[in-house]
Amino acid sequence: MDFTEETATEAVVASFAGTGDARLREVLESLVRHLHGFVREVEPSFAEWERAMEFLAATGRMCDGQRQEFILLSDVLGVTMLVDAVNHRKASAATESTVLGPFHMVSSPRRELGDSIDLVGTGQPCVVTGQVRSLDGGPLAGALVDVWQADDHGFYDVQQPGAQPAGNGRGLFTCDDDGRFWFRTVTPSPYPIPTDGPVGGLLQATGRHPYRPAHIHLIVAADGHQPVTTHAFVAGSPYLDSDAVFAVKQSLIREFTEVDDPGEAAAYGVDPPFRHASFDVVLQPGP
Amino acid sequence: MDFTEETATEAVVASFAGTGDARLREVLESLVRHLHGFVREVEPSFAEWERAMEFLAATGRMCDGQRQEFILLSDVLGVTMLVDAVNHRKASAATESTVLGPFHMVSSPRRELGDSIDLVGTGQPCVVTGQVRSLDGGPLAGALVDVWQADDHGFYDVQQPGAQPAGNGRGLFTCDDDGRFWFRTVTPSPYPIPTDGPVGGLLQATGRHPYRPAHIHLIVAADGHQPVTTHAFVAGSPYLDSDAVFAVKQSLIREFTEVDDPGEAAAYGVDPPFRHASFDVVLQPGP
Numbered sequence: 039m040d041f042t043e044e045t046a047t048e049a050v051v052a053s054f055a056g057t058g059d060a061r062l063r064e065v066l067e068s069l070v071r072h073l074h075g076f077v078r079e080v081e082p083s084f085a086e087w088e089r090a091m092e093f094l095a096a097t098g099r100m101c102d103g104q105r106q107e108f109i110l111l112s113d114v115l116g117v118t119m120l121v122d123a124v125n126h127r128k129a130s131a132a133t134e135s136t137v138l139g140p141f142h143m144v145s146s147p148r149r150e151l152g153d154s155i156d157l158v159g160t161g162q163p164c165v166v167t168g169q170v171r172s173l174d175g176g177p178l179a180g181a182l183v184d185v186w187q188a189d190d191h192g193f194y195d196v197q198q199p200g201a202q203p204a205g206n207g208r209g210l211f212t213c214d215d216d217g218r219f220w221f222r223t224v225t226p227s228p229y230p231i232p233t234d235g236p237v238g239g240l241l242q243a244t245g246r247h248p249y250r251p252a253h254i255h256l257i258v259a260a261d262g263h264q265p266v267t268t269h270a271f272v273a274g275s276p277y278l279d280s281d282a283v284f285a286v287k288q289s290l291i292r293e294f295t296e297v298d299d300p301g302e303a304a305a306y307g308v309d310p311p312f313r314h315a316s317f318d319v320v321l322q323p324g325p
Numbered sequence: 326m327d328f329t330e331e332t333a334t335e336a337v338v339a340s341f342a343g344t345g346d347a348r349l350r351e352v353l354e355s356l357v358r359h360l361h362g363f364v365r366e367v368e369p370s371f372a373e374w375e376r377a378m379e380f381l382a383a384t385g386r387m388c389d390g391q392r393q394e395f396i397l398l399s400d401v402l403g404v405t406m407l408v409d410a411v412n413h414r415k416a417s418a419a420t421e422s423t424v425l426g427p428f429h430m431v432s433s434p435r436r437e438l439g440d441s442i443d444l445v446g447t448g449q450p451c452v453v454t455g456q457v458r459s460l461d462g463g464p465l466a467g468a469l470v471d472v473w474q475a476d477d478h479g480f481y482d483v484q485q486p487g488a489q490p491a492g493n494g495r496g497l498f499t500c501d502d503d504g505r506f507w508f509r510t511v512t513p514s515p516y517p518i519p520t521d522g523p524v525g526g527l528l529q530a531t532g533r534h535p536y537r538p539a540h541i542h543l544i545v546a547a548d549g550h551q552p553v554t555t556h557a558f559v560a561g562s563p564y565l566d567s568d569a570v571f572a573v574k575q576s577l578i579r580e581f582t583e584v585d586d587p588g589e590a591a592a593y594g595v596d597p598p599f600r601h602a603s604f605d606v607v608l609q610p611g612p
Contacts, residue, residue, distance in 0.1 A: 040573075040574045040575055040576075041403065041406050041410075041571040041572070041573070041574070042410055043407070043410045043411060043414075046403050046406065046407045046410065046571070047403070047407075049403060049571060050402060050403035050571065053403075053531070053533055053567075053571075054531050054533075056531065056532030056533065057530065057531040057532060058530070058532065059530065062530060062531070063531070064367065065367050065369070065373070066531065068363055068366045068367045069363055069367075069402075070402055070403065072359045072360070072362050072363040072366070073359070073363075073402060073404060074403070074404070074407055075359050075362075076355055076356055076359040076360075077404060077407050077408060077411065078407070078411065079355045079359070080351065080352050080355045080356075081411045081412075082352070082408055082411075083412065084408065084409075084412060086352070087399075087405070087408045091393060091395045091396050091399065094381075094384075094385065094395040095385060095388035095393060095394075095395055097381075097385060098381065098382055098384060098385005098386055098387075098388055098394075098395070099385055099386075099388065100385075101382035101385055101386065106378060106382060107382075108378050108381040108382055108385070109378050112374075112378065115337060115356075115357055115360060116328065116333050116334070116336060116337035116340075116357065116361070117360060117361070117364060118374070119328050119333065120330070120333045120334075120361055120364050120365070121364060121369055121371065121374045122371075123328075123329055123330045123333065124330060124364065124365065124368045124369075125368075125370065125371060127330075243344065243345070243346065243349060244340070244341050244343065244344040244349070244350070244353065245343030245344055245345065246340055246341075246343065280340075284328040284333070284336060284337065284340075285328070286327075286328070287327045287328070288327055289327075
């Protein structure tokens with residue numbers, strides 16, 4: 039039987055009948071049905087199909103050890119956050135998750151509670167404090183809090199290997215017996231996702247800006263609980279309503295309050311005025 | 326409003342509201358709906374999503390001036406042939422189209438009717454003859470017939486730049502006043518699509534072979550008519566029922582008949598025995 043508009047999808051699905059891995063077969067069948075559905079709906083011309091092939095090849099050419107342009111594409115199409123959503127249908131009291139992002143590519147250096155993750159010293163001083171608890175409200179002593187963030191100019195250390203020391207803006211903290219953590223940093227700033235590749239071209243062609251609102255990344259883990267990958271977003275930051283990667287959740291926005299009290303400043307080892315944000319984390323039970 | 330399973334798709338679609346090009350907006354909206362539909366259906370784990378991102382990046386890394394692995398991926402998923410189908414809903418008497426394939430990357434050398442496109446001299450001699458006509462049956466004098474094919478070992482000239490002379494297996498012919506063309510070649514052989522990249526891995530994981538049945542590519546064009554990109558498939562070739570790229574149409578299969586008649590052989594300038602295939606082409610009117 040010929041491969042026609044009518045028979046095309048079933049023919050390709052049938053070609054995967056010999057797939058050994060049942061899950062792979064399921065994924066490919068679904069992929070083919072949706073991909074063919076897309077083609078049937080938009081009926082691309084050959085010229086459009088060729089442009090699509092070129093776009094994908096160009097996206098691939100941007101990928102190397104430091105850059106994964108397909109993840110960026112997944113991000114700006116909301117696919118990454120949708121994958122996150124279907125994987126985290128969690129108890130409502132637990133801290134919500136959001137995207138990992140592409141900058142958690144190096145291990146965060148272990149630091150002591152109260153240490154600064156800012157190794158440069160520019161930018162507005164900021165103190166972040168929080169407590170890690172289980173769903174029943176009990177503190178999770180010894181929970182691990184892995185944090186990373188862009189500097190006050192919107193760049194991660196790995197983006198500026200000459201200008202920033204390795205590990206700048208990163209730290210791995212162990213909570214105290216009361217599940218509490220605290221560290222010093224600089225107030226993060228909004229930043230654009232990389233725009234020098236095909237994804238940047240896509241954003242430009244669609245009139246979308248490339249910015250993410252100011253945030254600090256956190257991965258929080260404790261024994262007997264499911265870890266959470268999340269952000270603390272800075273209240274009032276531009277782009278909270280239009281994050282290029284759709285990662286904002288209202289429950290994750292925090293006031294980064296200006297504090298001018300010399301006593302408080304001294305207690306945290308910073309000069310006033312500084313900003314203070316509190317970000318408690320609630321984990322669900324899990325393996 | 327948060328980006329959730331419920332709101333995700335409309336949020337991303339809305340982000341394209343400012344797209345200047347109406348067609349681009351239409352394509353992206355459809356893409357997002359189908360892509361999100363795929364994610365909702367298979368609910369990929371993060372590990373699966375990461376493997377998908379790695380597969381796409383690896384596919385991109387295979388692309389260069391001589392290789393377009395995304396086109397190969399489109400081919401083995403039946404997308405290329407589906408795009409072909411929706412673009413060629415033609416009058417039933419017209420010659421059916423099929424895939425262009427990746428090997429029409431160089432211009433075919435102009436040759437005289439009766440010339441051989443085989444510059445090597447191994448393989449079984451073969452004569453291809455045909456007539457180009459319009460839908461009403463009238464011959465199309467001066468029609469252009471661009472042919473290219475793999476050699477008797479299944480390789481195109483561009484795949485073996487040292488071993489095959491440039492232009493081997495290729496020719497651009499101008500039909501005579503009766504719309505007829507004829508040329509000498511070698512009987513083509515089945516061959517595998519390239520398997521050393523991610524697409525080869527996909528075929529292996531799904532138990533699919535990478536072979537295409539033996540065929541000769543043709544693009545036929547005439548003034549006042551729509552050109553057709555097609556193949557002449559060799560009747561009896563292995564893989565006619567399981568072409569890796571789904572390009573076989575029954576109407577395009579031809580007997581490559583063995584001829585042992587010394588007179589016929591002499592008329593075409595070949596030694597007997599040779600094979601003879603007849604492939605008439607009917608074009609639809611068009612710009």
